[in-house]
Amino acid sequence: MAGGKLTKKRKNALRLAVFAAGAAFLAIGLWRGEFADVLQKAVRICLECIGIG
Amino acid sequence: MxxxxxxxxxxxxxxxxKKSGRVRLALQAGFAALLNGYAAGFAKGRIFTGASKGVCVPVLNCYSCPGALGACPIGSLQAVAGGRSKSVSFYVLGFLMLFGLVFGRLLCGFVCPFGFVQDLLAKIPVKRRKVPEKIDRPARFIKYAMLAGVLVLPALVSAAGGAASPYFCKFFCPAGTLEGGLPLLLADGRLRSLAGALLGWKAFVLLAVVLGSVFIPRFFCRYFCPLGAFYSLFSxxxxxxxxxxxxxxxxxxxxxxxxxxxxxxxxxxxxxxxxxxxxxxxxxxxxxxxxxxxxxxxxxxxxxxxxx
Missing domain, CATH: 3.30.70.3270 (Alpha-Beta Plaits)
Incomplete structure (x- = not known):
């Protein structure tokens, strides 16, 4: 099941690309101050989420 | 051996x-308790406000659940997109990509508290329905539409100058109603007095998902979960x-x-x-x-x- 039509080489290349992109995105996001954005939203009751609006 | x-x-x-099933349920219960470990929040009707709330959890777990120690990635994606940056959250996307790369949808099977709830509902002894393939296969694409909405809609509305709500959380997410809405509304009379038509709609969605999950295992994961759609890209x-x-x-x-x-x-x-x-x-x-x-x-x- 796992593997499908992906060759081992292509699979490893994809993994490397996704790892690099993921790590870069994470670093860019932290540099842009998104941690603070998330924290600010998460420490307040989200009225929309709980159905108050 | x-x-x-x-x-x-x-x-x-x-x-x-039987042994594997028990181990899996124990792990799911353990992860649900770990992710929602602020027990005092349930008694006080308040949510946790520590710094760990800035860190996303890799599964659907409402950050307005009184016990939640981390942030919901789907809510966070919408919050950042609808906020001052008006763009996709690189922080949350990068975090999810790394988890997706290592674990894929194993997180849905073992870690997600809402997946755990659905697995418990599937234990109710009723005759399960097999969804006809001509309905089942196309319906699975709904979750990708949900994911696209989560990623794009708040940023578009925000960029156009409007106030961008977390639309998925507001109009659909049953996990938010179950984990956040019900405990907070039960504990806080002021919140109950604010409840209106939106709560009625969200309660209807939750009820539909609960009923769906009794008859169709992992009903929400199969057809509607945007996070499951995201992780499926890494499978x-x-x-x-x-x-x-x-x-x-x-x-x-x-x-x-x-x-x-x-x-x-x-x-x-x-x-x-x-x-x-x-x-x-x-x-x-x-x-x-x-x-x-x-x-x-x-x-x-x-x-x-x-x-x-």
């Missing part, structure tokens, strides 16, 4: 389904894999009969729906299925079927 051999993914061979190359030893498979179809996601296990193609719960492995009388982290060395040889 007799009857077993190792592959570069994991161990082939027969398993004890074919995530480090944690499910592997079928085709030479050992006897084609009995038991794996597909027990699969909560109705995955065509014996088709030999990962369509991104498998949540790596391991039920197929436990049901396989030939021990032809294994799960685990892929290793570099060794492979399944054509004549090394399980049980040999």
């Amino acid at each position: 007799p009857g077993m051999h190792r592959d570069r993914v994991g161990r082939f061979g027969p398993r004890d389904p 074919r190359f995530s480090l944690y894999q499910l592997k079928l030893n085709e030479s050992a498979c006897i084609g009995c179809g038991r794996c597909e009969a027990v699969c909560p996601m109705a995955v065509r296990v014996t088709a030999g193609k990962d369509d991104g729906e498998c949540i790596r719960c391991g039920k197929c492995r436990d049901a396989c009388p030939a021990g032809a299925i294994c799960l685990g982290f892929e290793r570099e060395s060794g492979d399944v040889s054509a004549d090394s079927g399980a049980g040999t």
Whole structure:
């Protein structure tokens, strides 16, 4: 099941690309101050989420 | 151990389904408790406000749940997109990509609290419905539309100058209603006095998902979860894999009969729906299925079927 039509080489290349992109995105996001954005939203009751609006 | 051999993914061979099922449920309960470990919040009707709330959890877990110690990635994606940056959150996307790369949808099968709730609902003894394929397969694309909405809609509305709500959370997310809404409304009379038509709608959605999950296992995961849709993109190359030893498979179809996601296990193609719960492995009388982290060395040889 796992593997499908992906060759081992292509699979490893994809993994490397996704790892690099993921790590870069994470670093860019932290540099842009998104941690603070998330924290600010998460420490307040989200009225929309709980159905108050 | 007799009857077993190792592959570069994991161990082939027969398993004890009851024991595996108990272990999995215990792990799911443990992760749900861990992610929602601020017990005092439930009693006080307040949410946790520590710094860990800035860190996303890798599963759907409402940050307005009184016990939640981390942030919901779907809510966070919308909050950042609808906020001052007006763009997709690189922080959350990068975080999810790294988790998706390592675990794929294993997180849905073992860690997600709302997945755990659905698994408990599926234990209610009723006659399960098999969704006709002509409805089932197209309906699975709804979750990708949900994901697109989560990623794009708040940023578009915000960029156009409007106030961008977390639309998925506001109008759809049943996890938010169950984990956040119900405990907070029960504990806080002021919040109850604010409740209106939106709460009625969200309660209806929750009820529909609960009923759906009783009759169709993992109803929400199959058709609606945007996070499941995101992780499914990584299924074919995530480090944690499910592997079928085709030479050992006897084609009995038991794996597909027990699969909560109705995955065509014996088709030999990962369509991104498998949540790596391991039920197929436990049901396989030939021990032809294994799960685990892929290793570099060794492979399944054509004549090394399980049980040999």
